[in-house]
Amino acid sequence: MDLKDETPVLQFETPTSIMVCGPTNSGKTTFIKRLLENAPLMFKEVPSYIMYCYGVPSKEDLMEVRGDDTRHxxxxxxxxxxxxxxxxxxxxxxxxxxxxxNVTVCLVGHNIYEKGKVMRTLSLNIHYYILFENRRDSEQILRFGRQVFPHKGKYFLDSFIKATSVSRYLTVDLNPKSEKLYSLRTRIFPGEDVIVFRPKHEEKTDEGQRIGFKISDGV
Known part of the structure; x- marks a missing residue:
């Protein structure tokens, strides 16, 4: 099979930053596994290698692994x-x-709003959020939606509910290079029909259908 046939239409920009958030057993590990297995197709620049950390690496650690290699x-x-x-x-x-x-940083955790001195600055610079359902603390999802879509809170929440019912997660694309039309989506892996969520009264366009998306209207 030609890999180009399976390449997602909406690849991650490179390099970038991704935060995967959700409670234990929500699906984070499975998502990361699929992301890394499909990394050559998921990112605009194929990664040359992957560094998986269970402890915080120092700058020296990263530079030692990195060396003179400038590849993704x-x-x-x-x-x-x-x-x-x-x-x-x-x-x-x-x-x-x-x-x-040229390093894509992928953070995996339980709480979007982890307390800490640098967490706000760090979170404001994350380009992609992968959000899983948290039945114990739905408030953080509502809060996040109000911040990112201040006048479209219902649209965000409805998109989140629909996305998690279909594939357990919602991708929130905040990369400055991305089209805002595709900010909320799910089913993003190769071979899947991407679902993009749009506000109910947004002007319609056939661009999504033209390049292979399933557009969920009326959110």
């Missing part, structure tokens, strides 16, 4: 948000070094 690299920081929230290096990594070193 993925760095996954698994369940480290609590440690990263007060770590100045993590802020530098996401906000500055990611771009300069």
């Amino acid at each position: 690299m993925i760095c996954v920081l698994d369940d480290l948000l609590h440690d990263l929230a007060n770590n100045r290096w993590s802020q530098e990594l996401v906000c500055v070094s990611s771009h300069h070193l």
Whole structure:
């Protein structure tokens, strides 16, 4: 099979930053596994290697692994948000070094609003959020929706409910290079029919259908 036939229409920009959030057993690990397995197709620049971390790597650790290689690299920081929230290096990594070193940073955690000195700055610079259902704390989803879509809170919440009922997660695309039309979507992996959520009264366009999306209207 030609890989081009399976390449998602909406690939992740490269390098970038991704935060995967949800409670235990929500599907985060499965999502990360699929993301890494399909990494050559999911990112605009194929990653040359992957660094998977269960502890916060120092700048020296990253540079030792990186060496003189300038090709795209993925760095996954698994369940480290609590440690990263007060770590100045993590802020530098996401906000500055990611771009300069051509490193995509993927943060995996339980709480969108982890408390810490650098967490707000760090979270404001995340380009993609992958949000899983949290029945114990729905308020953080509502709060996030109000911040990102201040006048379209219902649209965001309805999109989240529909997305999690279909595939357990909602992708929130805040990358400045991305079209706003495709900000909320799910089923993003190769071979899947991407579902894009749009506000009910938004002007219709056939662009999504033309390039292979399923548009969910009336949200």
